Amino acid sequence: MILVTAATGQLGKLTIKALLEAGTEPSRIIAGVRNPEKAQGLKALGVQVRPLDYSQPETIKSALQGVERLLLISGTNFGQRVQEHQNVIEAAKKADVKLLAYTSILNAGEMMLAGEHKGTEAVLKASGVPYVLLRNGWYNENYLSSIQQAAATGKVFGAAGEGRIxxxxxxxxxxxxxxxxxxxxxENQTYELGGSNNFTLAELAAEIAHQTGKEVSYHNLPAQEYEALLVQFGLPAGYAHALADSDTGIARGELFTERDDLTRLIGHATTPISETVRQALEVVPQS
Structure with a gap:
């Protein structure tokens, strides 16, 4: 039995889709969700749906019954994630789970978002549960709104310098x-997962310019100015701070890897950012 936590989230749903496409019997897959009412689509596929809330250990214990392999997708309750993840890890140990895979962050560096991931990694390694660290890099989709905005304004903003992504x-x-x-x-492997290709934000701006036929430039700002701009654009202050801090991490090389762990695992090259630009521009009216 395989349990995927946060199964109604974007990564959770895509993982279950990948399991099914690989030929896994739906009855072998358990979707752990905080709100089972939101998992009707998964249930319709024949997947088992079990309540699982990281902050409620009793739900974790029940959800893990009969589970041999577990994907712990990192939570979104910032500031409390290490404790919540620890609740799952401790329950997995008691349930004799044979493998726990955790979605961490590429390189687990010094950026603010890496802190709770590093804390969780330490708890997991100390637990004795056989583990896999899936240190995920940035999603191409993180740049969809920036691509669309740049197509309209001719500007890509950031604080990433010449850092590669x-x-x-x-x-x-x-x-x-x-x-x-x-x-x-x-078992007990750490995978640094990044795309086959990489880019700077200046190169992203150039790709948008190429595909739109318009002038698009990258404006590199000091982190505080970029954070203030994001707040001006309407982002919550805490989220804006995290994004600006992440860009400074990119400038230090924290979201870049030369390792091919991701392509080796999936058996094919990853989607280049140029394809994501194309997809983003399909929904932007071109003048």
Whole structure:
């Protein structure tokens, strides 16, 4: 039995899709969800749906009954994630789970978003549960709104300097998770997962210019100015701070990798950012 947590989230749903496309019997898949009412589509596929809330250990214990392999998708309750993840890890140990895969962040560096991932990794390694660290890089989809905005304004904003980004499509990280859950030989491994291609934000601006036929430039800002601009655009202050901090991490090389772990796991090259630009521009009226 395979349990996928946060199964109604984007990565969770894509992982279950990848498991099914790999030929996994739906009855072998358990979708752990906070709100089962939102999982009717998964239930219709024959997937088992069980309540699972990271902050409620009793739901975790029930959801893990009969589970041998577990994908712990990192939570979104920032500031409390290490404790919530620890609740799952401790329950997995008691349930004798044979493999726990955790979605961490590429390189687990110094950016603010990496802190709770590093804390969770330490808890998992100390637990004695056989683990796999899936250190996911940025999703191509993270740039959809920036691409669309740049097509309209001719400007890409950021604080990433000349830092390179090894991103891939979200579905490709889901494919990798599914492969780890379905195959052997991954125990106590750390995979640095990044795309086959990489780019700077200046190169992203150039690609948008190429595909639109318009002048598009990258404006590199100090982190504080970029954060203030994001707030001006309407983002919550905490989210704006995290994005600006992440860009400074990109400038330090924290979201770049030369390792081919992702392509080896999924067996094909990843989606280049140029394809994501094309998809984003399909829904933007071109003048």
């Amino acid at each position: 090894s991103s891939a499509a979200r579905s490709e990280y889901a494919e990798a998770a599914a492969q780890v859950l379905l195959t052997d030989g991954h």
